[in-house]
Amino acid sequence: MSRSAGVSLALLAILGLASVTALASPPPLPPGARAEALSPADIAGWAQDDHAKAFSIFAQGCMADPPLRQGVPLPERLTAVCDKAKALVAAGSVDRAQARHFFEQNFSFWLIRPEGGETGFTTGYFEPEFEGSLTRSDAYPTPLYDRPKDLVTRFSEADWPGLDKTLSAARRTGRGFEPFPERNAIETGALDGQGLEILWLRDPVDRFVLQVQGSGRIRLPDGSVTRVSYSGRNGHPYTSLGRVLSQREAIPPEQMTMDRLIARLKADSGFARDLIRLNKSFVFFTRRDDLPAESGPIGGAGLPLTPLRSIAVDRTAWPYGLPVWIDTMIPDGTGGDEPLARLMIAQDTGSAILGPARMDIFVGSGAAAGHRAGLIRHPVAFTVLWPR
Numbered sequence: 001m002s003r004s005a006g007v008s009l010a011l012l013a014i015l016g017l018a019s020v021t022a023l024a025s026p027p028p029l030p031p032g033a034r035a036e037a038l039s040p041a042d043i044a045g046w047a048q049d050d051h052a053k054a055f056s057i058f059a060q061g062c063m064a065d066p067p068l069r070q071g072v073p074l075p076e077r078l079t080a081v082c083d084k085a086k087a088l089v090a091a092g093s094v095d096r097a098q099a100r101h102f103f104e105q106n107f108s109f110w111l112i113r114p115e116g117g118e119t120g121f122t123t124g125y126f127e128p129e130f131e132g133s134l135t136r137s138d139a140y141p142t143p144l145y146d147r148p149k150d151l152v153t154r155f156s157e158a159d160w161p162g163l164d165k166t167l168s169a170a171r172r173t174g175r176g177f178e179p180f181p182e183r184n185a186i187e188t189g190a191l192d193g194q195g196l197e198i199l200w201l202r203d204p205v206d207r208f209v210l211q212v213q214g215s216g217r218i219r220l221p222d223g224s225v226t227r228v229s230y231s232g233r234n235g236h237p238y239t240s241l242g243r244v245l246s247q248r249e250a251i252p253p254e255q256m257t258m259d260r261l262i263a264r265l266k267a268d269s270g271f272a273r274d275l276i277r278l279n280k281s282f283v284f285f286t287r288r289d290d291l292p293a294e295s296g297p298i299g300g301a302g303l304p305l306t307p308l309r310s311i312a313v314d315r316t317a318w319p320y321g322l323p324v325w326i327d328t329m330i331p332d333g334t335g336g337d338e339p340l341a342r343l344m345i346a347q348d349t350g351s352a353i354l355g356p357a358r359m360d361i362f363v364g365s366g367a368a369a370g371h372r373a374g375l376i377r378h379p380v381a382f383t384v385l386w387p388r
Contacts, residue, residue: 024108027386030317032115033356038383040104043325045341047100054323054343055099057306059085061321061345064303071300071315071349077387078319081106103323103343107385112357120357122328124376125213125312125350127297127305127365129225130206132199132218140200142207145191147231147284151180154235169235180234182280187273198287199226205265208241208276209258211283214350215297217365228285229298236280238351241265244278258374281351296365299348305362307369308340312348312360318384322346328380330361333372343385357382 026035040046062082084106088094114120133140153169154160160177163170170177181190199218201207210216214230246256265272288298296305301320311324327341353360363373
């Protein structure tokens with residue numbers, strides 16, 4: 001090879017690298033947060049993951065209807081990557097090697113460090129199951145409500161003059177937007193007479209758990225099961241009852257599990273009523289009898305969630321459908337911890353999930369999943385795959 005040819009090849013390589021670098025711009029982040037560029041080779045466990053599973057979830061998201069809970073708009077580059085995923089699916093099944101190549105070629109990798117910290121933080125959530133009825137009775141007096149017709153959800157950039165900026169939803173009236181009733185007002189009759197009741201539960205604690213988790217299975221008196229999914233909330237800020245109880249009763253935060261909180265609420269109905277009403281946020285539901293029994297609940301993106309592959313993220317920071325590599329330890333449900341390092345897909349959101357490296361892992365359905373989810377409060381390495 002001549003020296004000039006070698007120089008030309010080297011120049012092409014440099015230009016190619018510069019082109020890739022230019023395309024690999026970091027994701028937008030809030031002030032104080034940082035993004036550190038990584039390569040797949042830097043990520044322990046990357047080569048061993050089942051990328052085909054993550055690709056299948058990612059591709060389904062590319063073909064989904066509009067989300068249930070509006071998030072930040074999809075970047076044009078992510079839409080373009082989605083088009084490539086659709087083409088791969090149309091061409092046939094995608095194996096692990098192809099899926100890994102797809103992610104490596106179409107995304108850059110960015111470890112997200114939040115303001116004031118080096119790692120992210122994760123909790124867990126699940127789909128609970130409770131007893132309920134389609135008719136009210138003494139045994140089932142606590143209603144779940146459908147979304148009111150006058151409820152309007154606000155996204156971050158919407159300007160509603162005269163309303164508190166912390167409100168994420170409001171009531172549309174002939175005079176304009178007004179704050180929607182708080183939880184206490186709803187629980188004491190603010191929605192009576194509108195026909196919004198979709199079913200009834202045994203007590204307000206069961207409803208509280210459903211509202212925290214955002215979805216659930218309801219076993220009816222005849223043994224059949226109906227599903228409920230999130231359909232909106234009243235827009236008032238969320239208050240963590242676990243944090244309140246921890247402070248009131250001097251319980252170390254690491255000992256305040258969901259199991260412990262529920263047991264405390266179930267033990268005293270008056271105490272439960274008063275504590276729950278401190279959380280002014282109130283969630284509405286819709287029945288989803290169309291969901292197969294084996295399907296996961298519907299997340300904010302409008303798609304069924306997959307245990308230990310779907311995560312909830314801050315919808316004001318990240319778009320739905322974004323792949324995220326996580327590396328953390330999670331409880332195994334039997335008293336120990338086990339590593340969890342794999343590619344997840346952002347398919348959900350939550351009122352308490354705030355910040356660019358804050359996430360919630362969907363663990364699964366039922367009591368065992370709920371026990372395990374309630375124990376997850378762990379640091380996490382949160383690496384976003386941002387479209388090139």
